[in-house]
Amino acid sequence: MDKGTNVGRAGSQQKKVVSIFLLIDALGWTYMKERSFMDKEAVVRMPVKSILGFSSAAIPTILSGKMPQEHGFWSLFLRSEEGSPFKWSRSANSLLRFVPGRLARKVVEEVSRKYHGYTGYFETYKIPLKELPNYDISERRSIYAPGGLETAPSIFDLWEEANLPYESYCYKNGSDMELFKMGTAKLKEAKCRALFLYLSEIDAFLHKHCKDADAFSRKLAEYEGKVRDLLAVANEEYDEVRWFVFSDHGMTPTVETHDLMAEVAGLKLDEGKDYKAFYDSTMARFWFMNEESRSVITKALEKFRFGRWLTSADNSELGLCFKDNRYGDEVFIMNPGCIIEPCYMGDIAPQGMHGFHPDDKYADASFFTNIADEYNPKLITDFFEVMKKETLGL
Numbered sequence: 011m012d013k014g015t016n017v018g019r020a021g022s023q024q025k026k027v028v029s030i031f032l033l034i035d036a037l038g039w040t041y042m043k044e045r046s047f048m049d050k051e052a053v054v055r056m057p058v059k060s061i062l063g064f065s066s067a068a069i070p071t072i073l074s075g076k077m078p079q080e081h082g083f084w085s086l087f088l089r090s091e092e093g094s095p096f097k098w099s100r101s102a103n104s105l106l107r108f109v110p111g112r113l114a115r116k117v118v119e120e121v122s123r124k125y126h127g128y129t130g131y132f133e134t135y136k137i138p139l140k141e142l143p144n145y146d147i148s149e150r151r152s153i154y155a156p157g158g159l160e161t162a163p164s165i166f167d168l169w170e171e172a173n174l175p176y177e178s179y180c181y182k183n184g185s186d187m188e189l190f191k192m193g194t195a196k197l198k199e200a201k202c203r204a205l206f207l208y209l210s211e212i213d214a215f216l217h218k219h220c221k222d223a224d225a226f227s228r229k230l231a232e233y234e235g236k237v238r239d240l241l242a243v244a245n246e247e248y249d250e251v252r253w254f255v256f257s258d259h260g261m262t263p264t265v266e267t268h269d270l271m272a273e274v275a276g277l278k279l280d281e282g283k284d285y286k287a288f289y290d291s292t293m294a295r296f297w298f299m300n301e302e303s304r305s306v307i308t309k310a311l312e313k314f315r316f317g318r319w320l321t322s323a324d325n326s327e328l329g330l331c332f333k334d335n336r337y338g339d340e341v342f343i344m345n346p347g348c349i350i351e352p353c354y355m356g357d358i359a360p361q362g363m364h365g366f367h368p369d370d371k372y373a374d375a376s377f378f379t380n381i382a383d384e385y386n387p388k389l390i391t392d393f394f395e396v397m398k399k400e401t402l403g404l
């Protein structure tokens with residue numbers, strides 16, 4: 011059977027079918043529910059619960075159908091002195107001191123990435139350079155290709171194994187608008203059974219402008235136009251076009267900021283000897299080297315109303331029971347809308363952020379499709395099942 015025509019779906023073997031999956035980063039349901047988007051074509055439009063974590067956790071979850079504790083991806087940065095690709099920079103520190111800040115970061119990033127052969131998302135944000143050798147990056151390989159997750163099979167591994175003709179494009183291949191073009195060109199060839207595009211720029215847009223409703227409506231209209239153009243080409247080339255637009259998480263408007271780093275630094279403890287801390291924008295993760303530091307930091311942060319410690323019950327519920335402490339001994343999570351400022355991700359909090367508890371209403375992801383009555387995803391893990399059933403019939 012020609013795999014480019016029809017793999018196990020109802021209908022004649024001659025019928026050409028394509029399934030198109032558009033993963034739009036941060037396309038939160040709260041921004042979509044009252045907006046017009048593919049109104050005529052989408053017969054299903056619904057919120058889907060996300061998980062606790064950033065895209066570095068949510069996307070592997072979508073691609074594998076597994077929770078973070080199973081696939082092992084959570085924060086982009088994990089503790090690993092031995093395996094750190096930045097280890098070499100410790101001995102180069104005296105030289106790097108003479109290089110201007112931005113350039114030094116660029117040098118450290120490029121050398122570490124290239125020398126260690128990392129092909130995934132590689133960005134050190136504002137993590138102090140001297141801290142980098144304490145950490146490794148979780149996404150060592152491109153997750154949008156087979157073998158990307160290393161610890162769990164992703165949808166791309168399944169497609170590869172099944173010999174399914176598919177195409178997958180992500181930010182490495184170009185801007186969102188370029189990816190639409192590439193996808194369109196592929197559909198024109200009419201050989202794909204599945205097309206997957208990871209579109210990342212809405213995330214950056216909403217970080218900056220989530221409080222500007224008109225600006226987002228204009229942005230969304232632009233994407234809607236591109237989706238329609240893509241589908242128009244697909245409809246010319248295929249007998250049946252089945253499309254899915256979904257996201258990994260939402261975007262919570264920033265309400266207040268807190269200098270948690272200064273609060274912790276003000277304690278009578280020595281970072282590096284007593285504890286290590288990593289400051290994401292919505293979570294502070296701690297590794298304790300002695301019981302005193304654990305007790306002092308725990309108590310000090312307990313008094314704050316803008317966040318709380320994750321409990322073991324939270325970790326069980328959220329699929330965060332990792333087999334070791336690579337992501338921290340304890341995690342302090344900020345309340346929705348409260349940002350750690352400054353943090354290792356940036357000096358100034360953006361207008362919106364994600365990475366809060368998934369119960370926050372702004373955290374919900376979205377799901378749109380032209381397929382009625384077949385899929386009812388509740389959690390973003392279900393997107394994997396949608397893609398699997400859709401293409402492999404399993």
Ligand SMILES: [Zn+2]
Nearest residue numbers: 036213214217
């Ligand atoms: Zn983001």
